[in-house]
Amino acid sequence: MILFENVSVTYPEAAAPTISGVDLHVPEGELCLLAGRTGSGKSTLLKCVNGLVPHFTGGELAGRVVIGGRDTRDHPPRELADLVGYVGQDPVAGFVTDHVEDELAYAMESLGLPNTVMRKRVEETIDLLGLADLRGRALAQLSGGQQQRVAIGAALTAHPKVLVLDEPTSALDPGAAEEVLAALHRLVYDLGVTVLLAEHRLERVVQYADRVVLLPSCESGDPGPALATSEVAPPVVRLGTLMNWDPVPVSIRDARRAARGIELPASTPAAAQPATGGRVEVRGAKLRYAGVPALSGVDFTVDSGERVAIMGRNGAGKSSLLWAMQGTGALDSGTISVDGVNTRKAKAGERRKHVGLVPQQPSDLLYLETVAGECAQADRESGAEPGTARGILDRLAPGISGDIHPRDLSEGQRLALVLSIALSARPAVVLLDEPTRGLDYPGKAALAALLRGLEATVLVTTHDVEFVAEYADRVVVLADGEIVADGPAAEVVTASPVFAPQVTKVFPGYLTVEQVAEALR
Template sequence: MIELDRVTYTYPGASAPILRDLSVQIANGEFLLVCGPSGAGKSTLLRLFNGLVPHFYGGRLGGRVRVWGRDTLACQPRDLADLVGFVVQDPESQFVVERVEDEIVFAMENLGVPPAVMRRRVEEVLDQLAIAHLRHRHVATLSGGEQQRVAIAAALAAQPRALVLDEPTSQLDPHGAEEVLTALQKLNADLGITIVLCEHRLERVVQYADRILYLAPGGRVEVGTPREVLARIELRPPLQQLGAALGWEPLPLTIKEGRRFVPADLPVSPPSAPVSPDNQPLARLRNVTVQYGQHEALYRVNLDLPRGALIALMGRNGSGKSTLLKTLIGLVRPVEGKIELEGRDIAPIPVEELARRVAYVPQDPRSMLFHDTLREEVVFSLRGRGLRPSSAAVADALTRFGINHLAERYPRDLSGGEAQRAALAAGLAGDPLLILLDEPTRGLDYHAKAGLITMLRRLCDEGRTVVMATHDVELAAACADRVVLLGEGEVVVEGLATELLGNSLIFSSQVAKLFPGRGWLTVAQALAGLRGEERT
């Protein structure tokens, strides 16, 4: 059992506590989902369970945390490693050795697990997380989603009593996320392992949780069953948001439950006619092939990126989405083919010159944050684009993402969601013409995501082109004009978002699954359509 008794914690140098007078008990074998707005203290709460807070982060801790009777203030993190397996938001920062199999073995070696037992556990976790084909790969060569599954496998191999995971599906495609969550549910149900999981994409997780712990800024806490908590909070997945708006009782947690409320005689909408963009492409890719050693990450890709369009790159982990973005900014050079920006071949253009017209925000936001304050990050970006970094320009860049109050904070001390918004603010400062985003909603709550969508649509209305690689189906459904589906480095299909996200078995929004054949992707579209049907 994990017990928190009136816990209050303040980070070093902070003027107010991030957690305030928090008391909760997590039962042995429970599946607890932790959620709440970005910056509310979710990651801090998880770090209490293995002693990283306060032993690594410092600060002031009041109250008491006990993990199966051990006081975390009296025990160092190494003394809790046999009880708590921990997977952080950025799995690449957790790796110690080079090869996948060695990484999985590392924790067991430190715990003194016999070699024969280690071999058996390695095989078990490789199969449970479907990563046996990666066992001899170097972790540096893995995609973000593959790294995430390896980190989970390494934590699981030590067979802790509790597995604590900070946004474990943030970099996984829908199928990969389902595999990981199904594996966690099986571990929880079959072996009784306690699961404590923090997640922003609640639509992926709520059906697995026994309880939800909702953290809000200011110390307010909601704890209860998923139905109870989702009925009381504002940060809800689309299915529960729609159900609350229409008064569905009990609030459905799955698409199967939601379909009980859908009229059987609801007519199917005729398919919309394809719309061809009128604008000339801002950028073109012609027969672009990229290789990493002998591996072809992209193969003969042909794409037009229209002006003013928002294009979502989707596909399985390792399908080439991040490589395509890096190729557009010149960080990766193709071995074959040509990329044009405004009719000009980018091959001879230095990256620093290209960056004045093209913005790129990578998967790991902290990789582009290296100044002492967030204000300096934005100043640096503006100067890099040849612009004058006035106070008004800096304030405007930060205000767009609601982080002007963090201007003097050290960027690497920000929460995952705050760091994501900081990277977006710095990357988009100066209004570049082509905007490349890799998993832009990683660490963002639903409110922050809605703000990002509004801002991206405004940029497109101004004639800028946005290309985002994402596994967030709901994000693509809410704002993308077109979707490009990649598979093993090739373009599998390209088309309108309404067509691709409305008829896919895997890449469909919750609303599209709930109302198949209607052409609705979002809650707003469903509400408008249903109310229109009621009037007729």
């Protein structure tokens, strides 16, 4: 169904091809998962499938891509629309209309299908993906998981034989990700749709995959063996490799079976952090946003040097809390103080000496043409010695050239740059809003280690339970603007199956593969 023959793609002005020598054959009805580090060309390969590369992006494509008998060389994306459904990284960016039903019909309108067919297919898709409650709603009002399901539905109404998905669950909370994956599972099993998807959060999808293709090497095989030797293995696969299980399990169920009878000593709690950093007190924080309560009376205290993870569904008030703590965000009532200082009353320049915040889109902070320029500007803003920010950046992410444009940095490097800008003011508290988006496993491990090493109190909002397991001492769970759980990371994440990391599900009491390795030694 999908055939790549010796495909290489070189973007204009790029020194080296983004992908090279790709040979790939995905037969009909298979769910094939692309895995690889950030920047290994996963998105580029996906865009080749429906001809967006090179027809839309420019660049040079060598070799041949044939989808269902049509060569993408002669068929631009619009001529493949009846054959390939493509759902990009950000579903919202691809929405053309404003309402769920209109969006579902858009592709069919373009294909010129008669009204009776359209009505029928919209109803079928609504049933298939469980969208009945949403059909009359405005797209802007849906949650992330709902938007992602609508985007998939909108691709499906054209009855494509191939569905291409770029990171369908990366931005979603665990519950919403389950919704999307259940829908995908149904498509593959019931309708026989061929699915090709790329994902960083392998732990969520790998058990559904028939085959894994690793980039850039383009080796492919059964998920377990293929990932066992890869840098981007999910925790359960790394655990299997560590324990020498054969075959390497990809699902929790298989891993539990393999682990039967293995007794590990009780886990030792991680060494306490040195208590350097600010103390944060939040008292009765309330905020309404567009008529909906974002925070409804939040009380908690963060001690000096704690590593806190704030979790909760999309829209649970996590970001609002972070912004209010920094002092730039609004707060209707209540007080927030850092080391006794009310940050909301301080001036912007003063504020960042107490609290540094890395927003969800780090690039919002950047506006100069070079990394060196941004670092120098940060030193001026912080009143720090020239070279301070650059020094921090070299510690966080060594080897970034000063002449490079911030837009050309990888996701992880850009995060490091913005974090360096925040740290140049030597804040006592550092806040990060969803920093793990777009980071692969090695990237997340590096970030966790980096955050643990900072001489400041750190709070992070995230959906990523595996990251929380590696990084946090303490977890606060928000729901509808209220704290519903607060305690040591090991206790909170193990209490609920939704928040439990994979290792905990196999060996209760352990959070990470490293802890298990330590215990075996």
